Structures are given as C-alpha cells and as structure tokens.
Amino acid sequence: MYREKEMQAVNQKQEHTGSYYAATVNEITNYPVLKGKQSADICVVGAGFTGVATALTLAERGYSVAIVEANRVGWGASGRNGGQLINGISGLEKIRKKHGAGITDMLWDIKWRGNDIVYERVEKYAIKCDLKSGFLETALKPQQMKYAEEYAAERDRHNFPYKYEIWDSEKTRDMLGTDAFLGGFICYRDGHLHPLNLCIGEARAAHELGVKIYEQSPVTGIDHGARPQVKTAAGVVEADSVVLAGNAYSQFEPKHLSNLIFPAGSYIIGTEPLSAAVVSEINPLDIAVCDMNEVVDYYRLSADKRLLYGGACNYSNRDPASIKSYILPRMLKVYPQLANVRVDFEWGGKIGIVLNRIPAIGRINNNVYYCQGYSGHGVNATHVMGEIMSDAIGGTMEKFDLFADMKHFRIPGSQWLGNQMIALGMLYYRMKDLL
Numbered sequence: 001m002y003r004e005k006e007m008q009a010v011n012q013k014q015e016h017t018g019s020y021y022a023a024t025v026n027e028i029t030n031y032p033v034l035k036g037k038q039s040a041d042i043c044v045v046g047a048g049f050t051g052v053a054t055a056l057t058l059a060e061r062g063y064s065v066a067i068v069e070a071n072r073v074g075w076g077a078s079g080r081n082g083g084q085l086i087n088g089i090s091g092l093e094k095i096r097k098k099h100g101a102g103i104t105d106m107l108w109d110i111k112w113r114g115n116d117i118v119y120e121r122v123e124k125y126a127i128k129c130d131l132k133s134g135f136l137e138t139a140l141k142p143q144q145m146k147y148a149e150e151y152a153a154e155r156d157r158h159n160f161p162y163k164y165e166i167w168d169s170e171k172t173r174d175m176l177g178t179d180a181f182l183g184g185f186i187c188y189r190d191g192h193l194h195p196l197n198l199c200i201g202e203a204r205a206a207h208e209l210g211v212k213i214y215e216q217s218p219v220t221g222i223d224h225g226a227r228p229q230v231k232t233a234a235g236v237v238e239a240d241s242v243v244l245a246g247n248a249y250s251q252f253e254p255k256h257l258s259n260l261i262f263p264a265g266s267y268i269i270g271t272e273p274l275s276a277a278v279v280s281e282i283n284p285l286d287i288a289v290c291d292m293n294e295v296v297d298y299y300r301l302s303a304d305k306r307l308l309y310g311g312a313c314n315y316s317n318r319d320p321a322s323i324k325s326y327i328l329p330r331m332l333k334v335y336p337q338l339a340n341v342r343v344d345f346e347w348g349g350k351i352g353i354v355l356n357r358i359p360a361i362g363r364i365n366n367n368v369y370y371c372q373g374y375s376g377h378g379v380n381a382t383h384v385m386g387e388i389m390s391d392a393i394g395g396t397m398e399k400f401d402l403f404a405d406m407k408h409f410r411i412p413g414s415q416w417l418g419n420q421m422i423a424l425g426m427l428y429y430r431m432k433d434l435l
C-alpha cells in the first residue's frame, strides 16, 4: 500500500512525487549525502517547511545549523500541498480555553505570524513561488454563513489591517462561475503559492547563510546525551540541540512519539492549462478556494492557469487506486463545464493528524525538540512554528510552552489501530458535512 511505499521511501531515498510542482520546480536540488562526522549548534531532521523554516530562522539568528533529509528538500507534504496560505493553527481555541482570555491577543498574533513570515521571506530572499493574495472560504450549508460573520467580527475586534469581505451567493457565483456555494468569506492576507518552490527557495536562502543541507540521507537513530548524535548510514551530526521535523513521514523515537500523530492522505489533480475565457469565468481574481466542511475540498489556479483541485482526506491511510477517479467527480460537481478538460497531474501526500488537533510539540531529554501534526493546515503553521522552536532553543519558552503543555491522548496499540479509530471518527464528521 501507499503508506508502506512512502515509508520505505523515507529509508530508500526517493526523488519528488509526480506532482505539478515537481514538474515546474525552479531548482533541482542536489545537496550532498551526509558522510563522516559533522558538528553544528543545531541539527534539524527533515527538510519540509517545519525543518527549513526553523533552520532559516536559526541561521538568521547566528546559529550553525545542519539539515538532514531522507529524500529531497520539500519531498514530503510541504512540496505537494494545495499551496493555500491560510491563517491559523488548529487547536488554538483549546489553548485559549485552558489559559483564559488573557492570551487572546498573543494567540491572534500566532495565528497570523506564519503568513507574515512567508510574505517577508518571499520578498527578502526574492523567492519565485507565484505568491498571490486572496483566499475564499465557501459555505455549502446555510449555517456555515455564520462562520463568515464570525470571521469578520473577529477581524473587526482586532482592527485587522488587511482587506476582507463576506460574499453572498450572487457575488460568489459571479466570481467562481459555479452554483455550488451559498456564499463565502474572503481575506486578502491569506493567499496561495507554489509550495515546492517556496520550500526550495527558503532552503537556498538558509544554505547561503551557512546552513549545511544533506539530502538522500535517512536518519536511522539518535544517540541521546549532552550533545545528541543524529545518525545516518554513512554519517553523523553532533549538535547541542536537535529538531525533529519529519511530521507524518517520521518514524522516530517510538518510545516518545509513536501513536501521537497519524498520517492521513490528501489528493490533488491538475488539469491542462485552461483558456482565458474559462479562467475569467471560474476564477478571475485568481484566489484560493476552500469549503467550510470538516473534510474539505480546496482548489486554485496555478501560474500557468491549470485548475489544481484537491481534497478527500483519507484517514484510514489507504490510498485510492486512482487519484484521478477519486478527485475528478468532486471537481466536476463544482465545475461540470470542465467535463472535457484533460487531467495532466494526479498526486497525493501525507498530512499529520493529531487527535485533539493541537500540533504535537515538545522535548525529549531537554535537547531533542519535536514539532509535528498540523492536522491539515501547515503552510502558515509550519512557519510560525519554526520561529517558536527557534525561540525555545534560544531560551524563550513562552509560546513553545503554550503548545507543549497541552495534553495529548495516545491511542494504545498499533499505528494501524489508531488510523482505523481516526477513520471512524472522521466518518462521523463526513456524515455531518453531508447533512
């Protein structure tokens, strides 16, 4: 099955999956394999957004950093996702409930900080990743229009400086060329981008600041101690601190981390480039779109005007035999007028799901940090988490502790059992979506 294939991949050094992103990448990375004994202040395991964003923040602050990646920079979810830059981190409301209204403003800042970091880095390092502003959350049911009102009221309360609007059904139909939605909420501080090019661009920036990057170097274990040793088949990095950023693809530290997050599949298809007439009918503002269901569908246009349509999160961890057959009917439900459009790409990736939806963040033996499980989000969340991890390594624990102090339930037994339980739970939400 896909999971076994993917998990083997972590140990068998793979090139990128056959995504639209891999086909349009700015740079084919070829960082060396880790060999011999290396030393750094911090060793990061995994070169997705969590690992790369953390390494770049640390390098900007003057630390020496090494990243060790099993496959290629951005090989995991970071280089395969929907590219939707969406504010927020799941589970923040639970953290607010625990600590009270006194931290409302801090959580509001955390919610948006990842977006700020992405916008700042794209500009500062001149990263070409097709970054566009505008993200519309669409309502499929009348009660979901209440969320739109809540989103607007929350921004009003915080004097949000960027543009946002509630769209009624007519405006939504005019702007999206479909009757599928009852309305929506658009925010122009959210947006969309080419995630693999962002990840590779940030890695390049980090490298130019002195970060050593090793690809095709699966980490096989860690020897804990005052200076932990991160081991691969051919080398070792000794560091003061280690950051584990393998997320849904990681099989690390089973004693501490097993059954804490569960991999769930999400899938995307990419059409052939659409004509100018179709583009102006279905998305003239070139915004990202995601529905308000629990199990979401999401879509946007690529820079070359393909429709990238994704969804159908598969919590059982079993992948569909054909991604195209799985996703295309969902796309055609929204856009029946695209029935004759060719599908050029189909791919999937693994999202890290945590039962209580709060990212699983913590420390093992004080100097091995882990940061994983964004439960569907991640482009924004990984970037703010990179900063929070870097703050913690520098001794500022306030935001790290907000997350690390939250209790996580581990499903006893095997990962397989955990996934079946999650799938059962999500069936409930899926049915709720359908009602």
Ligand SMILES: Cc1cc2nc3c(=O)[nH]c(=O)nc-3n(C[C@H](O)[C@H](O)[C@H](O)COP(=O)(O)OP(=O)(O)OC[C@H]3O[C@@H](n4cnc5c(N)ncnc54)[C@H](O)[C@@H]3O)c2cc1C
Pocket (backbone or CB within 6 Å): 010, 045, 046, 047, 048, 049, 050, 051, 068, 069, 070, 071, 072, 073, 074, 075, 076, 077, 078, 079, 080, 081, 082, 083, 084, 085, 086, 217, 218, 219, 220, 245, 246, 247, 248, 249, 250, 251, 265, 266, 267, 268, 298, 310, 348, 349, 350, 351, 352, 371, 372, 373, 374, 375, 376, 377, 378, 379, 380, 381, 382
């Ligand atoms: C199909 C799909 C669509 C999505 N759409 C969106 C979206 O539109 N917007 C959004 O915000 N989020 C989205 N997400 C979620 C988001 O992509 C993730 O939350 C985020 O990218 C996680 O980043 P990460 O760096 O933590 O993990 P990953 O990007 O998965 O990176 C982990 C890395 O660790 C490496 N690794 C694992 N084990 C080892 C080892 N032993 N040794 C060395 N390296 C190792 C892996 O090879 C991998 O490169 C989507 C996810 C998927 C799969």
